[in-house]
Amino acid sequence: MTTLTIQSFQNKYDVNIGTGLRHEISDLLKSNYAKVFIITDSNVAPFYLKEVISAFGEDTAVSSEIVPAGEGSKSMACYSSLLDRCLELQLDRHSLIVALGGGMVGDLAGFVASTYLRGVDFLQMPTTILAHDSSVGGKVAINHHKGKNLIGSFYSPVQVIYDTEVIGTLSNQEIRSGFGEVVKHALLSDHKWFQRLMDTTLTEVNQEELVKHLTSGIKVKAEVVEADERETGLRKHLNLGHTLAHALEAEFGYGEITHGEAVAIGILFAMKISEQTIGADLPFQSYTRWLRHNNYPLHLVSQIDPERTVERMKWDKKTVGNAIHFVLLTQIGAPTVTALTDKKLIQIMTDFVKDEGGTFD
Ligand SMILES: NC(=O)c1ccc[n+]([C@@H]2O[C@H](COP(=O)([O-])OP(=O)(O)OC[C@H]3O[C@@H](n4cnc5c(N)ncnc54)[C@H](O)[C@@H]3O)[C@@H](O)[C@H]2O)c1
Ligand SMILES: [Zn+2]
Structure with a gap:
């Protein structure tokens, strides 16, 4: 496993890159969380969601939401229904939101994490090659019909866990x-x-x-x-x-x-x-x-x-x-x-x- 440490203006976080890391989340994570909310999409979920849920320890209550795959989910409607879900689950300041997916899920889940309760912890689990770029740097956003990424913020993850094995299922x-x-x-x-x-x-x-x-x-x-x-x-x-x-x-x-x-x-x-x-x-x-x-x-x-x-x-x-x-x-x-x-x-x-x-x- 390779680990890079990134210093952002908000925090310092590790990027772990290696094969099979999705099975080692509970060992790799720096903090413990009572509640975890995983946001993923309909292409990624069938391959990896179960594995990631079971990689969190038994003491953690893990919930998930599967949004339709594709750029269309970086929308106000999807963002809003994810916030509804956060409230329903009673996520609090000590909860963790996980983005399991490519840049689309990363941007969407990150924007939810940056605004819900003025910001809760956010873990990036990139699943595409492109997401090597989007998961680092702290930019999160959704689209407006006038253009891409017009509504967003700067919000760094607490950690990035990049399992390169999952690239195997990419088209x-x-x-x-x-x-x-x-x-x-x-x-x-x-x-x-x-x-x-x-x-x-x-x-x-x-x-x-x-x-x-x-x-x-x-x-x-x-x-x-x-x-x-x-x-x-x-x-x-x-x-x-x-x-x-x-x-x-x-x-x-x-x-x-x-x-x-x-x-x-x-x-x-x-x-x-x-x-x-x-x-x-x-x-x-x-x-x-x-x-x-x-x-x-x-x-x-x-x-x-x-x-x-x-x-x-x-x-x-x-x-x-x-x-x-x-x-x-x-x-x-x-x-x-x-x-x-x-x-x-x-x-x-x-x-x-x-x-x-x-x-x-
Ligand atoms: N925040 C940033 O700094 C930044 C930088 C670059 C791009 N972006 C954003 O990233 C998005 C594009 O990212 P992307 O190319 O990763 O798109 P994406 O997240 O839509 O993923 C591409 C497709 O691959 C599927 N997929 C993802 N992982 C898979 C896997 N392991 N196996 C099989 N299928 C898989 C997805 O379901 C989707 O259909 C855009 O919304 C763009 O605006 C953000
Ligand atoms: Zn780009």
């Missing part, structure tokens, strides 16, 4: 999605790691390599958030690929493209802007080949309507005034933030969408 699409954020962390930090990823076929990654990628990813995220928990400076770099990603998710619908797939394509666009505006020399072609080799939905790029997409970006909460702020790369490991006008952005995006002549088909 290829979700593996691809998770690696979108892994690629982001590699590009923000380390040329060699990025190269290693470019030599990787995602369906062939073994447990040992997976643990390395996840641990490295968590380290990058942790270093950035430790330096800047409230997103004033450095943390903005973690938005690499995300400005276009959020627009793509909204444009094509939450069913058509996953968050991490959208991020992977958003990163390609950020590379294009970096080349055209700050003259960076980045591996645009080899990254495009890697995306295609691993079946990222590049065909959607040719369906992008630049003007509408730029309009959508302005709804994104990273917009300051009229200019859209983009995280670019001067080189691998060296991010920077640049403001771009609508006009410039539409011009580069038009180019991006059509000039690759067949690349995205």
Whole structure:
């Protein structure tokens, strides 16, 4: 088992990463809880809920709620019914809320934990690759119909217990999605790691390599958030690929493209802007080949309507005034933030969408 310790502005917490950790919760947990409320989703529950319930000791009263799988559950309605459930169960300040699932469950359960009784303890048990990113850093949120993650708060877990064995039941699409954020962390930090990823076929990654990628990813995220928990400076770099990603998710619908797939394509666009505006020399072609080799939905790029997409970006909460702020790369490991006008952005995006002549088909 690997343990990383993260210092947030609210607390200090451990991230335990290893195989089979879901069976060792009662040994790993730092405190005892009389009442535990597990929030999970309808895909994760059939595989792991029973095991996790029985991993808590007999002295603990464990309840659970299964929300429908999918981004639709990060809603006001679902949030509200979970709060009803917390009250029904008479959870108090000494209770623990557990997020057993991917980033969706983590964000939703975390937001419940951050607001119920002004905050109760919260344990993250990530079950996706993508959740290596979402489970660390203390951002929790639900969606509004105007956009993703518009209602939320900063709230750190008391601990993260990451059992890498559960990745075994993820679909290829979700593996691809998770690696979108892994690629982001590699590009923000380390040329060699990025190269290693470019030599990787995602369906062939073994447990040992997976643990390395996840641990490295968590380290990058942790270093950035430790330096800047409230997103004033450095943390903005973690938005690499995300400005276009959020627009793509909204444009094509939450069913058509996953968050991490959208991020992977958003990163390609950020590379294009970096080349055209700050003259960076980045591996645009080899990254495009890697995306295609691993079946990222590049065909959607040719369906992008630049003007509408730029309009959508302005709804994104990273917009300051009229200019859209983009995280670019001067080189691998060296991010920077640049403001771009609508006009410039539409011009580069038009180019991006059509000039690759067949690349995205
Ligand atoms: N808080 C943050 O800092 C942060 C960062 C990045 C992303 N996010 C959020 O995370 C969400 C995306 O996370 P995600 O990609 O993990 O999505 P997700 O939680 O929706 O999981 C993806 C799919 O995989 C299923 N699943 C999860 N674990 C499984 C397992 N072990 N075996 C089989 N199926 C499994 C889920 O039921 C779901 O259908 C988005 O809501 C995004 O906004 C938050
Ligand atoms: Zn993300």
